[in-house]
């Protein structure tokens with residue numbers, strides 16, 4: 001039993017909360033099973049039961065129990081609280097509770113507070129044309145679907161950053177707690193600022209089982225569990241048992257004491273300023289899985305075991321004896337005491353729910369677009385790199401971007417709605433300028449010599465891509481803005497989280513009551529081509545392949561070739577809504593190609609001919625040299641300069657792609673160029689040598705239905721890498737200027753002997769290159785010092 005004293009609720013209060021819980025449990029069983037007869041006004045018959053029984057019962061009664069008790073504390077303490085369901089497969093709980101509190105019917109008037117509404121509520125659940133079985137985007141009050149387990153705590157922390165009055169009640173499944181992201185998310189408490197941030201109140205739902213296994217945390221001693229959670233910096237309150245009356249008292253006492261502790265921590269920090277890192281409270285709720293459901297079916301124990309995870313009773317069409325068990329189970333909640341003759345929750349229970357926006361289903365934080373305010377944006381042109389001539393030296397594109405981001409941070413410091421997230425890489429990715437105006441938020445110990453650490457700051461850095469992604473998602477979903485900067489290779493760690501977020505955006509963009517939120521912006525710096533001292537493990541541009549799988553209406557991929565294009569692109573991304581924007585940029589000193597006005601024009605169209613690098617445009621080109629990405633652009637321009645010198649009669653067209661999705665047909669992506677425009681750029685029948693930042697097949701995938709696709713010859717990363725010189729990386733993958741020229745010559749038979757001679761010279765150059773770097777450990781001077789020259 002609980003260590004709390006069991007006298008928090010008076011008997012009347014306890015009776016009503018229990019009845020409310022029964023109502024929610026009744027609705028859950030109804031959602032999983034009932035096709036008709038929602039109030040059991042007549043004996044249950046086969047035709048009242050759905051044919052396909054889908055959903056998860058096991059977690060649901062525990063979550064219903066938690067929700068009913070949270071309603072009580074919301075009212076008692078007038079809390080601004082949202083609910084995050086880690087085991088989001090308990091959809092019947094969140095759907096049922098938002099129905100009981102009235103939110104559901106306000107958003108979906110068809111699901112009314114009467115018998116007809118109840119029937120529809122039951123019918124739509126896990127039913128074709130209805131709603132999914134999880135805490136899906138369709139569920140009011142949800143910012144977390146919980147389909148893919150592991151992210152509840154990081155989403156919750158993201159939600160409370162810069163929301164000082166918000167409390168997120170976060171139910172963590174004990175199975176979910178075994179995932180890597182969740183296991184490390186407990187550390188989020190070292191990043192919480194009790195003055196300016198709100199609080200996360202975790203409730204570890206120790207119901208003991210997963211789908212068909214016990215959970216680890218339920219099979220270590222309570223003492224060990226207590227030590228584990230304390231080791232993570234939490235102050236756990238245990239609520240344990242199965243007897244409802246005692247459990248109501250224990251849960252109420254635990255929530256009261258936890259809430260009072262949260263308030264005390266906040267008051268203390270806000271009155272006295274920052275003190276030691278607080279030890280925040282949390283609850284461990286140890287209750288039976290499938291609580292109040294069938295105890296035993298066909299001789300198998302159900303309640304309190306993994307057998308209750310999904311649907312404890314089978315289809316009565318094949319198991320006729322289960323029909324009576326189902327009816328008994330439903331009637332055990334005594335629906336006639338809970339709903340009136342018309343099917344409406346009786347007033348003495350309805351009044352237990354908070355009202356208006358205090359209801360967790362209605363809380364505006366859970367529909368973040370309602371609270372979203374535009375960023376105060378500086379003019380990105382003010383941060384332009386000077387480009388007096390095409391190809392002048394640059395300091396590294398992300399370093400230029402850093403100055404712009406510094407200003408974004410500064411201008412939005414007052415409204416506290418912009419943060420930069422990264423796994424210990426913000427400096428390494430070249431964004432050092434932001435630390436001129438902010439710090440890394442950090443609430444663990446500091447020692448002399450630490451840099452940029454403070455209890456409050458705009459930069460969030462933990463060496464967990466999962467936390468960065470989860471925090472940022474939570475931050476965005478509650479109506480704020482942000483940027484995730486990451487090494488390109490390691491962004492794969494969050495492939496799956498990206499998937500889930502993109503799915504969320506896709507669904508919510510078609511729900512009229514869900515307001516649009518700020519886009520999720522990835523800055524992938526430290527990219528594949530410049531991993532000079534890290535080598536092969538750090539070379540992987542495949543995130544782009546992954547991203548383009550997602551719905552075209554959601555994803556955008558940008559490959560700015562230089563700093564001014566990067567500024568223009570990032571300004572656009574930070575202003576955009578409801579997308580995932582992926583921006584790949586370099587941090588190493590690199591040539592700059594476009595003045596700011598040229599960059600703006602180029603980024604506005606997203607793809608275009610660079611006339612200054614092209615030949616005679618009044619006649620058709622002999623060949624198109626295309627590129628996307630900073631290093632491919634450099635190599636393409638260098639290749640063009642070789643071709644110009646040696647084969648001046650060849651008319652070359654240079655095409656640069658910033659917005660990768662311009663390559664797709666307009667039927668597939670809203671940014672897609674029409675076939676006519678595509679052909680105007682890439683010609684109807686001329687060879688196209690395409691130098692691409694990432695894996696070459698992606699270009700083929702995007703263009704396979706385009707005119708002239710058969711003439712596309714794409715060079716990109718071919719999974720060749722090691723610690724070597726920057727130019728050698730391109731050589732290893734045959735993306736270098738020499739290979740590009742040889743490729744071009746192969747497609748230009750008219751160059752005859754001169755072309756062949758040039759090829760032989762370049763093959764010798766490649767041998768010379770190899771010998772030189774092996775001896776000197778750096779690229780040849782003609783490579784290092786190469787500069788674009790205008791004819």
Ligand SMILES: Cc1ncc(C[n+]2csc(CCOP(=O)(O)OP(=O)(O)O)c2C)c(N)n1
Pocket residue numbers: 056058059087089147148149150172173174175176177179205207209210211215289309
């Ligand atoms: C990342 C991930 N892996 C596997 C699953 C499949 N799965 C669904 S529910 C579940 C067990 C969850 O156990 P727990 O978190 O304790 O939830 P509860 O017992 O409350 O249902 C598993 C493994 C999943 N949804 N997500």
